[in-house]
Amino acid sequence: LEERAFAARHEPATTTDGVRIEVAANLGNTSHALDAVERGAEGVGLLRTEFIFMAHPQAPDLDTQMAEYRRAFDALGPHRPLVARTLDVGGDKPLDYWPVPPEDNPFLGLRGIRLALTRPAVLESQMRALIAASAGRPLRIMFPMVKDVAEFHAGKAIYDRVIADFDDVDVQLGVMIEIPSCALLAETLAPHVDFFSIGTNDLTQYTLAIDRGHPRLSAQADGLHPAVLRLIRMTVQAAAGQDCWVGVCGELASDAQAIGVLVGLGVDEVSVNARQIPLVKARIRELCQRDMSVRADKLLALGTAEAVREAVEAET
Ligand code: PEP
Numbered sequence: 518l519e520e521r522a523f524a525a526r527h528e529p530a531t532t533t534d535g536v537r538i539e540v541a542a543n544l545g546n547t548s549h550a551l552d553a554v555e556r557g558a559e560g561v562g563l564l565r566t567e568f569i570f571m572a573h574p575q576a577p578d579l580d581t582q583m584a585e586y587r588r589a590f591d592a593l594g595p596h597r598p599l600v601a602r603t604l605d606v607g608g609d610k611p612l613d614y615w616p617v618p619p620e621d622n623p624f625l626g627l628r629g630i631r632l633a634l635t636r637p638a639v640l641e642s643q644m645r646a647l648i649a650a651s652a653g654r655p656l657r658i659m660f661p662m663v664k665d666v667a668e669f670h671a672g673k674a675i676y677d678r679v680i681a682d683f684d685d686v687d688v689q690l691g692v693m694i695e696i697p698s699c700a701l702l703a704e705t706l707a708p709h710v711d712f713f714s715i716g717t718n719d720l721t722q723y724t725l726a727i728d729r730g731h732p733r734l735s736a737q738a739d740g741l742h743p744a745v746l747r748l749i750r751m752t753v754q755a756a757a758g759q760d761c762w763v764g765v766c767g768e769l770a771s772d773a774q775a776i777g778v779l780v781g782l783g784v785d786e787v788s789v790n791a792r793q794i795p796l797v798k799a800r801i802r803e804l805c806q807r808d809m810s811v812r813a814d815k816l817l818a819l820g821t822a823e824a825v826r827e828a829v830e831a832e833t
């Protein structure tokens with residue numbers, strides 16, 4: 518399969534019943550964008566921009582950021598989209614020049630959009646650099662660690678100021694769904710956003726109350742837990758009919774047992790490590806979306822991640 522998958526890496530991933538799933542790459546470094554395209558990426562589904570900031574001793578200025586983002590756009594060409602996540606620091610990703618007062622629970626503290634909103638000028642310069650670098654090419658901007666629509670609107674207010682300075686843009690604005698409250702309230706967000714990108718790493722961590730990096734417990738932080746699957750289902754259902762697409766950019770998308778579940782739940786896009794792309798596309802081509810959807814309904818009724826994995830295993 519590996520060899521055949523690689524040979525077909527530039528072909529789209531369409532299920533046996535004709536449902537096209539976009540397969541994009543997760544990226545932390547824009548110098549890897551060309552490699553991702555060469556491996557069959559149909560876009561970048563998650564640019565972790567914080568790594569660009571972490572690589573500098575000071576917050577990079579507008580020109581430095583533009584050069585970084587432009588490198589990704591140039592690699593992607595005129596049609597493949599770039600989904601850029603605004604700064605997601607704090608928690609497990611401290612930034613030396615943005616010290617946060619010590620917290621007992623950094624994962625529940627000042628991180629993601631919460632931290633970024635305390636530095637609106639940085640958020641503004643980041644969006645300005647992204648939009649300028651896009652020069653009309655497809656750009657999707659999303660906010661991390663959003664808990665409800667008010668946080669989205671706070672970020673969007675800054676975006677609205679920036680975008681007003683540009684003409685001829687192709688930009689969409691979305692949120693990551695990685696806090697359970699946001700999945701539960703997806704219906705209140707869907708009319709306002711262009712897309713949802715489900716971050717299963719954090720969504721699983723916060724749903725199951727298991728630190729994703731915990732040395733002994735992290736193996737139990739399984740995104741196939743039915744509680745997580747129900748949140749994904751709610752997100753997809755909220756987006757339906759709202760002109761809002763849904764992607765998955767967490768590790769779950771590259772799990773061989775999970776891809777059929779995600780397709781069955783109705784996601785439109787998955788974003789994975791570039792080297793996984795040929796295989797993920799090959800797996801999707803073997804699936805029937807309708808069958809996966811019927812199966813997903815049954816999986817949602819189960820009580821544990823083990824039961825879900827057993828049921829998936831039994832069918833393959
Ligand atoms: C996630 O939480 O699933 C995600 C994609 O973001 P990160 O892993 O960077 O927190």
Ligand code: MG
Pocket residue numbers: 661695716718719
């Ligand atoms: Mg996350």
